[in-house]
Amino acid sequence: MAEEERKRNTLDRGLLKWLEGVKNLEIEDVDFVIDRLEFTLPTQIFRPPLLPKEVLPTGKPKGILTSEFSIPVDTYRGGVTEVVLGATKSEGGTRSRTITVGGSKTPAFYAFEDEKPNPPVIVGDVFDMKVSLPKPVREHFGEVLEDPAEWARVYVEKFDVDMIDLELISTDPLINDTPISESAKLVEEVLQAVDVPIVIGGSGSPKKDGDLLSKMAEVAEGERVLLSSATPDLYKPIAEAAKKHDHSVLSWTSLDINQQKELNRNLLEYLPKERIIIDPTSAALGYGIEYAFTIMERMRLSALWADEELQMPMAAATSNSWAAREAWRKDHDLGPRNLRGPLWETTSALTFLLAGVDMFIMLHPAAIRTVKEVAGWLMKENAEKTQKNWLDLEAV
Amino acid sequence: MSKKTSPLDVFNLLPKTNCGKCGEDTCFAFATKVADRKVDLELCTPLFEEKNYKENLGNLEVLLRPAVREIRLRSTGEEVRIGGKTVMFRHEFRYDNPTSIAISVSDTMPEDEMLLKVKKASEWGYRYIGMDLSLDLIAVRSNSNDPMQFRDRVKKISDNTQMPMMLCSFSPEVIEQGLLALEGETPLIYAANRENWKEMSQLSIKYGCPLVVSAPNDLDQLRSLTASLMEEGIENLVLDPGTMPDEGLRDTINNFTMLRRSATRKEDDLSGFPLLGAPISAWCEEDEEPEIKAWKESYIASMLMSRYADILIINSIEMWSLLPIVIWRTNIYTDPVKPVMVEPGLRKYGDPGRDSPVLYTTNFALTFYTVQEDFKDLDCYLLVIDTEGISVESAVAGGKLTAEKVAEAIKETGIEDMVDHRKIVSPGLAARISGETEMESGWDVIVGPKDSAGIKTLLDKKFYQ
Numbered sequence: 001m002a003e004e005e006r007k008r009n010t011l012d013r014g015l016l017k018w019l020e021g022v023k024n025l026e027i028e029d030v031d032f033v034i035d036r037l038e039f040t041l042p043t044q045i046f047r048p049p050l051l052p053k054e055v056l057p058t059g060k061p062k063g064i065l066t067s068e069f070s071i072p073v074d075t076y077r078g079g080v081t082e083v084v085l086g087a088t089k090s091e092g093g094t095r096s097r098t099i100t101v102g103g104s105k106t107p108a109f110y111a112f113e114d115e116k117p118n119p120p121v122i123v124g125d126v127f128d129m130k131v132s133l134p135k136p137v138r139e140h141f142g143e144v145l146e147d148p149a150e151w152a153r154v155y156v157e158k159f160d161v162d163m164i165d166l167e168l169i170s171t172d173p174l175i176n177d178t179p180i181s182e183s184a185k186l187v188e189e190v191l192q193a194v195d196v197p198i199v200i201g202g203s204g205s206p207k208k209d210g211d212l213l214s215k216m217a218e219v220a221e222g223e224r225v226l227l228s229s230a231t232p233d234l235y236k237p238i239a240e241a242a243k244k245h246d247h248s249v250l251s252w253t254s255l256d257i258n259q260q261k262e263l264n265r266n267l268l269e270y271l272p273k274e275r276i277i278i279d280p281t282s283a284a285l286g287y288g289i290e291y292a293f294t295i296m297e298r299m300r301l302s303a304l305w306a307d308e309e310l311q312m313p314m315a316a317a318t319s320n321s322w323a324a325r326e327a328w329r330k331d332h333d334l335g336p337r338n339l340r341g342p343l344w345e346t347t348s349a350l351t352f353l354l355a356g357v358d359m360f361i362m363l364h365p366a367a368i369r370t371v372k373e374v375a376g377w378l379m380k381e382n383a384e385k386t387q388k389n390w391l392d393l394e395a396v
Numbered sequence: 397m398s399k400k401t402s403p404l405d406v407f408n409l410l411p412k413t414n415c416g417k418c419g420e421d422t423c424f425a426f427a428t429k430v431a432d433r434k435v436d437l438e439l440c441t442p443l444f445e446e447k448n449y450k451e452n453l454g455n456l457e458v459l460l461r462p463a464v465r466e467i468r469l470r471s472t473g474e475e476v477r478i479g480g481k482t483v484m485f486r487h488e489f490r491y492d493n494p495t496s497i498a499i500s501v502s503d504t505m506p507e508d509e510m511l512l513k514v515k516k517a518s519e520w521g522y523r524y525i526g527m528d529l530s531l532d533l534i535a536v537r538s539n540s541n542d543p544m545q546f547r548d549r550v551k552k553i554s555d556n557t558q559m560p561m562m563l564c565s566f567s568p569e570v571i572e573q574g575l576l577a578l579e580g581e582t583p584l585i586y587a588a589n590r591e592n593w594k595e596m597s598q599l600s601i602k603y604g605c606p607l608v609v610s611a612p613n614d615l616d617q618l619r620s621l622t623a624s625l626m627e628e629g630i631e632n633l634v635l636d637p638g639t640m641p642d643e644g645l646r647d648t649i650n651n652f653t654m655l656r657r658s659a660t661r662k663e664d665d666l667s668g669f670p671l672l673g674a675p676i677s678a679w680c681e682e683d684e685e686p687e688i689k690a691w692k693e694s695y696i697a698s699m700l701m702s703r704y705a706d707i708l709i710i711n712s713i714e715m716w717s718l719l720p721i722v723i724w725r726t727n728i729y730t731d732p733v734k735p736v737m738v739e740p741g742l743r744k745y746g747d748p749g750r751d752s753p754v755l756y757t758t759n760f761a762l763t764f765y766t767v768q769e770d771f772k773d774l775d776c777y778l779l780v781i782d783t784e785g786i787s788v789e790s791a792v793a794g795g796k797l798t799a800e801k802v803a804e805a806i807k808e809t810g811i812e813d814m815v816d817h818r819k820i821v822s823p824g825l826a827a828r829i830s831g832e833t834e835m836e837s838g839w840d841v842i843v844g845p846k847d848s849a850g851i852k853t854l855l856d857k858k859f860y861q
Contacts, residue, residue: 110650287762339717
């Protein structure tokens with residue numbers, strides 16, 4: 001290794017020496033074999049002097065200098081579209097209200113630039129079969145975990161979610177291979193049980209999701225649901241069904257911004273931007289969350305810089321947080337899991353909130369409550385702003 | 397957009413003697429590492445010792461000054477670096493110097509309780525993907541407002557921990573006694589404000605310690621104080637724009653974001669200092685349960701870390717509320733260019749024989765270390781498949797973990813010659829590709845548990861039968 005590096009440095013030096021005084025260099029017929037390519041764009045060599053212009057030193061000051069902070073506002077050429085989910089009676093559906101997702105014109109919560117037009121949407125996560133959920137989640141739902149329609153109702157009535165995500169995981173041929181007709185009945189049942197807009201999720205099986213979601217789109221016609229999800233492997237039948245029955249589509253990729261752009265480009269052949277929501281995969285805190293966070297930040301900035309392929313609202317499933325052992329494991333050293341678990345989901349969700357996520361698919365009631373509350377505070381103009389004096393805080 | 401330093405610019409200002417004192421063979425190699433902020437310029441000793449390089453050194457220091465300055469705190473045994481950020485967004489370069497977490501104690505706590513908390517903070521640790529995570533600082537608050545009591549407590553803390561300290565009081569008399577108790581160390585002084593800034597600036601100069609500037613939710617005042625302190629000759633500053641819980645979060649997040657944007661995007665030197673967050677403010681609500689306060693403190697800390705806090709003051713020492721903060725810190729401070737992955741290939745655990753189980757997983761570091769922890773008491777072979785550092789579930793969905801890749805790994809590692817059986821245990825989350833894997837490899841696939849904690853039960857039930 002050291003030998004290789006030495007050789008390379010000698011080569012670097014040799015090249016530099018050889019290139020001294022050369023102004024233009026034309027290279028013809030050359031192949032480069034490159035492992036990692038870094039471009040260093042020339043920067044200005046020296047930074048401006050330290051003191052700002054408005055502060056002109058005239059010997060030691062007697063009193064405090066005054067200097068005004070200028071608010072660093074940027075302008076953006078692009079913005080995030082608004083996706084409307086659900087349809088009321090007058091719109092041909094049966095929902096009590098519609099939900100608008102997205103619409104941001106600035107990075108997340110840059111209130112010094114512009115207000116966020118719509119609050120983040122909280123979706124309660126419901127499965128069509130009994131799944132192994134950790135105890136801190138189970139204890140809030142009890143028996144309804146075996147009855148998806150009731151489970152949905154508890155989310156809406158007791159925990160105040162904006163929407164329900166019904167995940168039809170039992171349809172997977174590798175799980176129960178539940179017949180499509182049965183799932184159709186369940187979707188109708190859930191639409192009866194709650195009056196909020198819904199997401200209908202497939203199992204992730206590329207063999208079955210196309211037929212399944214097409215049928216569900218037909219069953220839910222008029223309700224403007226979100227079909228979850230179109231993937232790089234399987235998007236055509238889902239996009240076609242959404243187009244035919246007037247629904248929207250969740251565009252899901254696996255932590256890959258280029259793949260996301262490609263899938264969105266493909267979906268745009270069928271649907272307008274206003275009918276697509278992006279899910280770039282929300283890895284759990286401690287299990288790759290930084291990939292998701294950074295991809296979300298990059299996608300949102302690109303959207304604001306007018307990249308049309310990324311100008312859709314973003315969704316994150318923070319239910320995934322419970323995959324982290326630190327969230328669910330019974331472990332005395334890690335402290336009570338009925339606090340630790342929901343805090344894990346809360347932390348993941350708030351991290352995504354600050355990266356620009358507009359829609360959260362969530363599990364735990366305490367995490368749901370905190371995210372709603374924090375988003376409300378972040379969006380509240382002219383709020384009370386007193387700094388509490390923590391310096392004098394009595395010891396706790 | 398970001399301020400990235402060119403290795404050539406650095407190289408041109410180095411001695412160019414290739415003396416090797418820095419540990420590199422050539423000045424160019426050294427320049428590359430300095431520009432990438434992987435090593436300190438101080439390693440080039442001739443630059444600092446020889447007079448004729450003085451001008452170059454001055455120019456280099458300006459060239460290399462990050463958009464957010466770096467502040468160093470020291471105890472007798474440890475050094476903590478704060479700030480030193482070159483970019484606003486993690487994807488632009490990398491965040492250096494992970495946010496320092498300071499655990500707060502008060503000088504009016506019963507002494508044994510105070511020292512117990514200090515001990516807990518010093519010994520706090522968590523093992524995560526092969527790393528030992530820990531906390532960084534002790535912040536001592538003077539509730540007594542009694543200089544001698546403060547001095548006594550600071551001394552006792554210093555005798556009981558290696559961690560560098562933050563001395564917290566708005567009284568210059570109190571702070572000076574604290575500084576006297578820490579001779580030879582470099583604690584952080586909290587804080588200069590509108591009233592005391594002159595006296596505090598003198599202490600900062602006299603004792604050579606960095607100083608926090610505090611102006612709660614008032615960026616004009618923060619800026620005026622910063623300009624005044626710089627005019628006094630102090631450049632080791634940390635900015636505290638105030639941390640307000642609940643409805644105040646909006647302004648708090650705004651202030652942190654505006655300051656960091658001014659520093660990185662507008663090259664505004666008066667904003668170019670590390671930012672201090674005080675999630676401990678969550679403890680000021682009187683009518684709330686301690687669990688609620690710790691809960692709020694924890695999520696405020698994580699939010700402020702997403703929004704550029706370089707140092708955080710925390711009250712709760714509870715594991716459940718600290719762990720999410722420390723894990724998020726570790727995650728956001730990883731280099732975004734390098735996926736967190738391990739070398740693919742064959743691993744052996746214990747003393748595997750010709751009938752020992754063969755299992756496979758991905759080379760995403762977290763998956764690998766988690767699995768390894770569960771396998772350490774088994775005798776088995778583990779095939780680590782190259783999924784480009786992606787976890788099992790995402791790799792299956794994204795086509796980075798395929799039947800072909802597993803079959804290829806079976807061939808390439810020569811595992812076929814090491815065992816007599818043809819049974820491989822797959823991760824539970826890779827169940828979807830098990831059929832194809834059997835066809836591609838000719839091995840039987842036993843689908844393992846979704847979490848590798850259940851591996852022993854599975855092997856007893858399905859493998860050894």
